[in-house]
Amino acid sequence: DIQMTQSPSSLSASVGDRVTITCRASQRIINYLNWYQQKPGKAPKLLIYAASRLQSGVPSRFSGSGSGTDFNFTISSLQPEDFATYYCQQSYSTPLYTFGQGTKLEIK
Amino acid sequence: EVQLVQSGAEVKKTGESLKISCKGSGYSFTSYWIGWVRQMPGKGLEWMGIIYPGDSDTRYSPSFQGQVTISADKSISTAYLQWSSLKASDTAMYYCVRRVVVGGTPCWLDPWGQGTPVTVSS
Numbered sequence: 001d002i003q004m005t006q007s008p009s010s011l012s013a014s015v016g017d018r019v020t021i022t023c024r025a026s027q028r029i030i031n032y033l034n035w036y037q038q039k040p041g042k043a044p045k046l047l048i049y050a051a052s053r054l055q056s057g058v059p060s061r062f063s064g065s066g067s068g069t070d071f072n073f074t075i076s077s078l079q080p081e082d083f084a085t086y087y088c089q090q091s092y093s094t095p096l097y098t099f100g101q102g103t104k105l106e107i108k
Numbered sequence: 109e110v111q112l113v114q115s116g117a118e119v120k121k122t123g124e125s126l127k128i129s130c131k132g133s134g135y136s137f138t139s140y141w142i143g144w145v146r147q148m149p150g151k152g153l154e155w156m157g158i159i160y161p162g163d164s165d166t167r168y169s170p171s172f173q174g175q176v177t178i179s180a181d182k183s184i185s186t187a188y189l190q191w192s193s194l195k196a197s198d199t200a201m202y203y204c205v206r207r208v209v210v211g212g213t214p215c216w217l218d219p220w221g222q223g224t225p226v227t228v229s230s
Contacts (some may be wrong), residue, residue: 001170032214036153043203043223044153049216087153091215095141095167095207099153 002026002093006086006100012108017078021103023071023088032092035064035073038102039084047086048073083107110134112142112204112221119227120194127190128224130204137185138162141207143217144178144189148200158207159187194228201225 003026013019023033031051036044046055048064051071061076075082088100115129130142143158157168161180168178180187187204201223209215 030214034214034216036217038153043220044217045220046216046218049218050214053213055216055218089153089217091217094215095143095158096169097143097155097217099155102152 001096002029002090002098004088004090004098004100006088006103008103009101010104010106012106013078014108015078015080019075019078019105021073021086021088021105023066023073023100025069025071025090025092028068029090029092031067032090033064033066033071034089034091035062036087036089037082037084038087044087078105080107110206110219112206112219114202114204114221114224117225117227119229122194122196122228122230124194124228125190125192126194126226127188128202128226130187130189130221132185132187132206135206138182142180142187143205143207144176144187145203145205145220146172146200147203147223153203156189156202161185161187194226196228196230198226199228 005024007022033051035048038044052064063074065072085102085104113131138161141158141160144156146154156172157178159166159178161182177190203223204221205217
């Protein structure tokens, strides 16, 4: 199985901050990496697919980068509605997809 | 609008059977794989398995092989997740999700169902 390791597992930040979350794959996955946002009591929502492509309707303050084994997810200027848990997910090992353990983004 | 609508909350006893559902609408149900994801209380997302409703080709994550059964009825655009004998450790939220792939791009998961909470007690 491909293991996905996210860091940090939690993060405190303020509105307007720039934040970056890292996801590392246990083997090379090219750009087969997606990012999701989950708010409490809600289903996950796709934000970024294929490592860097912004899903339709998602604000441009969200971005993704990376290839191979190391990937970043960035929010350029945090908004109040962005406080949530974020997950990376590899889609290289079809159909045995795996998720990172999640990063909880909290208000400082 | 593409939607996946899941069946409602379930409260069961250990040893009982259960089948939860996920109904797709707004797209060709037989043309996209549907996956299932578990989220235990306060924990992260775990991939369980996936089915192609067009021909019922089904794949399971090793952790869930033999523990659950995934099926689909394409005539009513519905996928299912079932247990023959529930355990307390099956208490979790279960999500269905559509796998999307366009051309040669990597695939992604969208949209997600609203989730079905399952509570199992003795």
